[in-house]
Amino acid sequence: MRERTGNVAAEAREAFAAWISESDDGRVFGEVRIEKDGSGYSIRHIEDEGGENLDVSTDPTDAREISRFTESGEYRPLKSSPNLRRRWELRLSGEAALVSAMNYFYPAGAVHWHLDREGELETTSFRENASRQSGMYERAKHLSDEAAQNAAKACCEDDVCLKKTLWDIDDDTPLEAERGDGEIPCPEPCSVFVSFARRVRSFEKEEIYADSDGLTPSEKEDIAALVDGAASGGVSFAREAEFEEPVNERRMRYRRLTLAPKLRPEGESG
């Protein structure tokens, strides 16, 4: 990594605060809107524009508790997932409190936003990231390009993660996934992606056990789980990063890319 000069975190704090102050109606960052509020700042969920019946706090560290669970009480392992809960407001006294709260809502988001705007954000490709993995994540190294592309489409697009994906598969292989429109840059595959990539690698490895229709054991397990769930009145989803469970949203998004075409071959109506 290139040696940095200057105090990046302090520069980012000032630039981020100035960016908020320059705007009359505030700025959207992920799922929050930040507005200048007298000498301080107000942060709310973008869906809570009206500002009625909000639980108001002045402590920036409350952002951690707000961002910990979804509306329905599910743990949020990935802070940029589009499932931040609503009905709260943070009224913060200054720049330091603003950035502290933002680092709980979107960890390192403000500094990466700043570095990206300055053209100084270094990105790390999937291959480079995977090559330094060890232990249980080492197998992510062996993922094919095609599976890595599909994994990123399943794991990183705006429907499941609001960050703007800046990394590529490697220096010569750009990412095919929609990179996203948000303000928060993603300079490197995160640990949730690496964990997902590890699971997708296990799907690739079982392709040799595919049956005469080309279906692999885990694909059949997923179809059976969906049938069982629907037949019992409701498919209940696995936790967000519980990729070993059949009915996980990202796992299903991967199946849509890789299994659905096998079940519905081209030319056949769905």
Next chain:
Amino acid sequence: MKALVIVGHGSHLNGDSSLPIYEHAARIRREIGGFDEVVECFWKEEPSMRHVLDTVESDEVFIVPAFISQGYFTEQVIPRELGLDGSLTEKDGKTIHYAGPLGAFEGMPDVILERTADLMRGKEAGGTTALVLLGHGTDLNKNSSGVIYLNAERIRERNIYDLVEVGFLDQEPEISGVVENVEAENVIVIPVFIAEGWHTRETIPEDLGFDGEVTVRDGKAVFYGAPVGTHPSMARLIADRAREAEAASLA
């Protein structure tokens, strides 16, 4: 300016895993002081170790791993992800001190004994009493159990309990055998773990047949404590660990 960065394991599935790290950080900010910034980072949560230093404004940084023993994480993963050269790294205009894990630190027995005192407060425990330190253990790394033996020895030297024993989940001596065979009327089991989780809440109570904090069976009362790592005085231990790293680099 000085920053303390506490490194936790974190979890993709369990929202309680990182909670003690946040609580210790808050306690250091609020009550202990000594640092201009106190920041949390994780292996499996955000901010990642890879990016946390970008968020730190201080030029002097103390990294304390909230891990019990020296091993894979403290020796390989943490230095690699944070880009550290060893106990002292100069990088991006920052001086970065890397402290060792918490388990072998001399203040650890005090935290264990405070956890034990909290558990036993208001409880009757007449007769002989054994303290059993429960470690995870692994056959892959001797340091994992070594730190549990070290703390047992340090507590034994204080002559507080009739017996001080160790037991493990994933290596010998296996914990259920230790609890069953220890010759004492009262057995206090304290998990030397960083956080509550699957083991402390589910596998350990199930495997050992615990009914809660107190289980009476075969003439023995077994007291089961919360993990050492969630005790409020771990905050002091973390801050002291950072200060020790500073003193070591000045020496």
